[in-house]
Amino acid sequence: MKAFLENRRERIYDWMAREGIALVMFEDTEGRRDSAVRWLTGHPSDALLFLAVSRQAVLVPWDINMARVYGDADIIVPYGEFDRKPANALRLAGEYLKIPFGARVELPLNTSYTAFLKYIEEIPDYDLLCRNEGVHETVQDMRAIKDAEEIRLYRIVSAFTNEIIDLLEEQIRGEKLKTETDVALFIEAESRKRDCEGMGFETIAAGPARSFGIHAFPSYTGGAFAVRGLSVLDFGLKYQGYTTDVSLTFVRPPLSKSQEKLIGLIEKAYKLALAMIDGGDGVRDIALAVDALFGKSKRSMPHALGHGIGLEPHEAPFLRNRSDTSLRLQPGMIFTLEPGLYDPLHGGCRLENDILITDTGKEVLTGARIIRL
Amino acid sequence: MKAFLENRRERIYDWMAREGIALVMFEDTEGRRDSAVRWLTGHPSDALLFLAVSRQAVLVPWDINMARVYGDADIIVPYGEFDRKPANALRLAGEYLKIPFGARVELPLNTSYTAFLKYIEEIPDYDLLCRNEGVHETVQDMRAIKDAEEIRLYRIVSAFTNEIIDLLEEQIRGEKLKTETDVALFIEAESRKRDCEGMGFETIAAGPARSFGIHAFPSYTGGAFAVRGLSVLDFGLKYQGYTTDVSLTFVRPPLSKSQEKLIGLIEKAYKLALAMIDGGDGVRDIALAVDALFGKSKRSMPHALGHGIGLEPHEAPFLRNRSDTSLRLQPGMIFTLEPGLYDPLHGGCRLENDILITDTGKEVLTGARIIRL
Numbered sequence: 001m002k003a004f005l006e007n008r009r010e011r012i013y014d015w016m017a018r019e020g021i022a023l024v025m026f027e028d029t030e031g032r033r034d035s036a037v038r039w040l041t042g043h044p045s046d047a048l049l050f051l052a053v054s055r056q057a058v059l060v061p062w063d064i065n066m067a068r069v070y071g072d073a074d075i076i077v078p079y080g081e082f083d084r085k086p087a088n089a090l091r092l093a094g095e096y097l098k099i100p101f102g103a104r105v106e107l108p109l110n111t112s113y114t115a116f117l118k119y120i121e122e123i124p125d126y127d128l129l130c131r132n133e134g135v136h137e138t139v140q141d142m143r144a145i146k147d148a149e150e151i152r153l154y155r156i157v158s159a160f161t162n163e164i165i166d167l168l169e170e171q172i173r174g175e176k177l178k179t180e181t182d183v184a185l186f187i188e189a190e191s192r193k194r195d196c197e198g199m200g201f202e203t204i205a206a207g208p209a210r211s212f213g214i215h216a217f218p219s220y221t222g223g224a225f226a227v228r229g230l231s232v233l234d235f236g237l238k239y240q241g242y243t244t245d246v247s248l249t250f251v252r253p254p255l256s257k258s259q260e261k262l263i264g265l266i267e268k269a270y271k272l273a274l275a276m277i278d279g280g281d282g283v284r285d286i287a288l289a290v291d292a293l294f295g296k297s298k299r300s301m302p303h304a305l306g307h308g309i310g311l312e313p314h315e316a317p318f319l320r321n322r323s324d325t326s327l328r329l330q331p332g333m334i335f336t337l338e339p340g341l342y343d344p345l346h347g348g349c350r351l352e353n354d355i356l357i358t359d360t361g362k363e364v365l366t367g368a369r370i371i372r373l
Numbered sequence: 374m375k376a377f378l379e380n381r382r383e384r385i386y387d388w389m390a391r392e393g394i395a396l397v398m399f400e401d402t403e404g405r406r407d408s409a410v411r412w413l414t415g416h417p418s419d420a421l422l423f424l425a426v427s428r429q430a431v432l433v434p435w436d437i438n439m440a441r442v443y444g445d446a447d448i449i450v451p452y453g454e455f456d457r458k459p460a461n462a463l464r465l466a467g468e469y470l471k472i473p474f475g476a477r478v479e480l481p482l483n484t485s486y487t488a489f490l491k492y493i494e495e496i497p498d499y500d501l502l503c504r505n506e507g508v509h510e511t512v513q514d515m516r517a518i519k520d521a522e523e524i525r526l527y528r529i530v531s532a533f534t535n536e537i538i539d540l541l542e543e544q545i546r547g548e549k550l551k552t553e554t555d556v557a558l559f560i561e562a563e564s565r566k567r568d569c570e571g572m573g574f575e576t577i578a579a580g581p582a583r584s585f586g587i588h589a590f591p592s593y594t595g596g597a598f599a600v601r602g603l604s605v606l607d608f609g610l611k612y613q614g615y616t617t618d619v620s621l622t623f624v625r626p627p628l629s630k631s632q633e634k635l636i637g638l639i640e641k642a643y644k645l646a647l648a649m650i651d652g653g654d655g656v657r658d659i660a661l662a663v664d665a666l667f668g669k670s671k672r673s674m675p676h677a678l679g680h681g682i683g684l685e686p687h688e689a690p691f692l693r694n695r696s697d698t699s700l701r702l703q704p705g706m707i708f709t710l711e712p713g714l715y716d717p718l719h720g721g722c723r724l725e726n727d728i729l730i731t732d733t734g735k736e737v738l739t740g741a742r743i744i745r746l
Contacts, residue, residue, distance in 0.1 A: 030687060031406070031483070033404070044590045045590075046588075062587070062675070062676075063586060063587045063588065063675065064675070065585050065586060065587075065715060065717050066586050066587075066590055068717075070590070078675070080673075080675055083695060083696075084695075109485065109487065110404070110485050111485060111486055112482065112483050112484060112485055112486065112503075113484055113485065113486045113488075113489040113503045114482065114503060114504060114505050115486075116486040130485075130486045130487060131487060132487050181561075181562060181565040181566075185558050185561060185562055188554075188558060188561070189554060189558055192554040192593065192594060192595050193554075193595060195594075195595070197590075197591040197592075198575065198591060198592065198593075202571065212438050213436060213438060213439050214435070214436045214438075214439075215419075215436065217417045217418075217439055217443070217570075218570040218571060219570075219571065220565065220571075221565060221568075222565050222566060222568070300453075302435070302436065302437070302451070302453055303435075314403060322456060322457075323456075342438060344438050344441075
């Protein structure tokens, strides 16, 4: 058993004991992904996980061979045993773990309305819960503050990301990578050389003709990259589950005045946000200050200022201007800062780096930048 | 407006009129993906869609610039207008479309239990429905039978897939592609040359040391491919949204007797299933016959025999042995047939092709095969 996985489960067991919850269920299957299963057991995907307040973990993987390599749990039972029906697995896990009749059992938070009604019909013996502020949101909150093992992994994957950023600049200046596909596949190949699991999300490489899209579609093509104008590159390396997320803008002159202005605004917004993080401002105030800066130039950003990263490319904390955001940054949080502006005529510009909040301030983990060619 | 998109929406409007439904909502956002939005409007992802029985479609995209290029709808309103809250978008779409108080409005089928309770609280003016056998399952059933435009696209993407299979065989026999990464990135590069959007899912290239995994993890590495033993390659090209899905096994002698036996079983199962499709057998009977064949050799297949493909790499119809499967194949269905067996010591073997059911029989669209080196 790996100590850091056991520690995470122990925190959940403690929470369950305090809350009077006998059993919780996590589901990571197609259409209902939940990387909490990986966070708690190391098993990469496609499994159910049951945690009992008696401090036992039952992992129910689709691929038993894979689980024997990666899965850390007290018992591993193949999903096939349950006809691949989650309610069957829940009922039998409950029997095996001796969960008493009437006990409180928490189902996955993203259980659909129709599925929840079916669970209630099929499993009348437990008090089934599906709720906000239950175990699943508690796990999300825990995951927003990275533990020592996670910070160790982030130092490794950030270093790989920075090596690749430097190689990309060199290769693009040397005109070795000419198309969007060249750039994306170069990153992919370099990532696998470093034993990464691959990309944390599909790389976006958008030449000047397509950089107006927040997430260009298709994400890369055979079209030219880093020719005259603004080209945006957004990628993340995934190492032992954890992904970085960086965006660079490659700038090839001559530029229009509007293009120069877009770049200037992004650089200003990025510096402003970093300074406000140092100043200890609340997240919403930072997002509103960036909005105000863009607003003065009659521009607006069509996405959030940033988001947490981890086993998911988007997870808590979310750096938003929404009125329901009251988040303050805390030591252990790792998140992106990514001001971006998009113009159908002049193209897009985005600068995105990954930030770790430490006990004494902040650390910018990645070295993405606006690169003038 | 594109006729094939309008035709699809017309079928939904007719269904709504028959069922007495005033408004339906589709949601394609992170964690709640639904390619029905693309099927109905052409907009590739990240949007809400409202269809009113008055035959109007309102598309609410995250990226308005993208929607102006791809989205086919009567009105397009950026999601930002609604503070990115689906309940706000629903309320305002209802007002705009003049949906009367008390009207029946269908929410996405995968709406979570907690989200459904919140919709009911925030939108008391409509009779909100979230149900099986409603519009969303009706759309899934419609999509299981491909229309003429979809079959046209499948002929194109299948031809590309077959070109790449031939190139792969040539390159691997010529020892030009040596690692799993070489193979995966070769496919990716060839796909983009053909104007594909990329891969329909992450390519799995598993050399003999890793082919025991149903879906090897990581999906490819710097390790050797197509060396002695059984190597499995599973990939799909995505063209205008539609993905193929094929698996090849590369066999490098000398083999153990167990490895030869695995290959023989897979070839037999594949032929048996094809013959039973020709014979008009029901899907469950075909799956059970394959199970029985494997069972005689004390083997069992840890996944379904096949699944529909389309805008999703897994969609209806599902070819399963489960007792709740009563499916019969119908003209227009496109699905995979993929017998596979996995042994932690000897490796895995899978053969997967894409089949179209026609008015007169079946057509095997793709040419994946077991390749003996």
